[in-house]
Amino acid sequence: MKLKERLIQLSNLDGIAGREEMVGEHLAASIPQKHFQDEFKNSYFGDLETEKKRLAVYAHLDEVGFFVREIDPDGFIYFQPIGGWWGHVMLGQSVRITARKNNHSYRGIIGTLPEGSVMGEAVVSIDKMYIDLGVDNQEEVVKLGIQVGDMITPDTQARESENGQYIIGKALDNRVGCSILAEVMNYFYTRSLSQLEVIGVATAQEEAGTRGSKVAAPKVNGDINIIIDVANGKDTPKAAVRKTRVLGSGPGICLYDKTALANMELADALQETAEQAQLPWQFDQFTGGGTDAGSVQLYAGKPTIVLSIPVRYCHSWNSMVNLTDCQNTVQLICHYIERLERKLRESDDTL
Template structure:
């Protein structure tokens, strides 16, 4: 859990990803043949395979998190914010924000929250305890970036809560699969992509660089097992979710079958991930170059894009087991 705790704690709002880049590089560099960071801040860890008929496989996991940018500071020292990525206002109010320099504040909203779903994210502000604008400017300036503040904690039944589980839990899966699989059959490019929350930008660039023959995007998916959301496929504790489709992609059927067969043979708990909305790096990769056979693995998560999320570590372990086996297949 120490690795996951470090991953979720690291700052890495889209486009401001230096801290999470360095952490991931430090965690994987001794287990791969090469680690490079490209011009858009993708971290690419390359592990060569031994197979005679090996394929070039790209495992894509985005490392950026949603957050906020400071637009301006009013005369009373309150900090006006704009979203970086999709921010659910109703889940954010009253929670804490931490800026990259370590300054902590409280998120609030300028309007009556009774009809919050119709309110503008641009009406959010942060209170850092400043006395006035001059005081606030000692700590924060326009253009600074902040993220939710929510340290990792254990819940009951092997479930964890933390900020940035979307998608640091996917990073954790890739890192565990990478470090535990010393001799893969295929050439594996573990790509920790940037700016997914701004439109899959890192994956667009990385797929052009890597030119994969096969790709798998690992990300979270909504868990349909709360009082708010019950009409869907994936639930906490149901195993790793094999993506069938979302708004951005219909996954390669042959890869779906390979993943399902691995789970049946190796007794790995799995379920299906079928969404009418949302999207992952898979949506950018499968149409890249001359087209790429692309699949997806998902970890069900409650409160997606909220200040904190909840995942089941048994689902995470199942995802790691499936990914480790998949990259060793003769595909």
């Protein structure tokens, strides 16, 4: 399967924190290595019993979304956000509610009228928003099987951009990372490594406080950890004083986020690998958020780094990623692993 096709399929799956089953099943079906899922819904690919040096590649399964908080007597549904949302991207948008009683999905519209019916400069707070299913009362909602706690996701279908260079869709945070993880694992399935075991880790509940990686890190105990995640592109008009995270300019070698500092030797090795392979790359820093790197790094202090793929309009109904950035991230990780394998093999031969 091509990366583009895989990314479109993964984008269209629904899976907020704690409800990642469909995404995990898709990866399990498309990654050939031995698969194990823990009770937290983290998925692991590769040999967790290996005695070789472990290189772990992480990506989180879940997307930002919502769940049903309350159904009022008139059938309007109030909801709880899971992950970071901005109110100004939400009003009038179509959503899917997945009823866990029957696994059916129902479409509704996010609506509200601000006080005085005048929007002005105000952003409506999410707790005042509701979902309108086009029904007349609470009883109709209940008959559909919808109940408090049911998953709500953007009602969006992923697609290619007009020039075919971008994918536009929901949940690119972090189905982009999942797609790259699958490509890396498939690449090394047919290539023998004597010194390294590449372990893929697809974590749950990252958007709800990097919870899955806290469970996964001790099971994996990676000697080197590469976390694949996305970061909001700053290359659009008025997005930033200085353009950073430019789409099409390659993955970001992330030196800092609010939960982790990069291992600089690992950062330098990735930079050198990119330059030798003539792959585009850019430095990055997350000043406003954290990643699974914090949990992984703090488990045993092993070398850990984030590779960030720039994505425009992150945490919205229609995010956008450049396909070459995804492909170059796959190549960078694969080149780095092969380079490290050669280095370890040469070191072993001299003993």
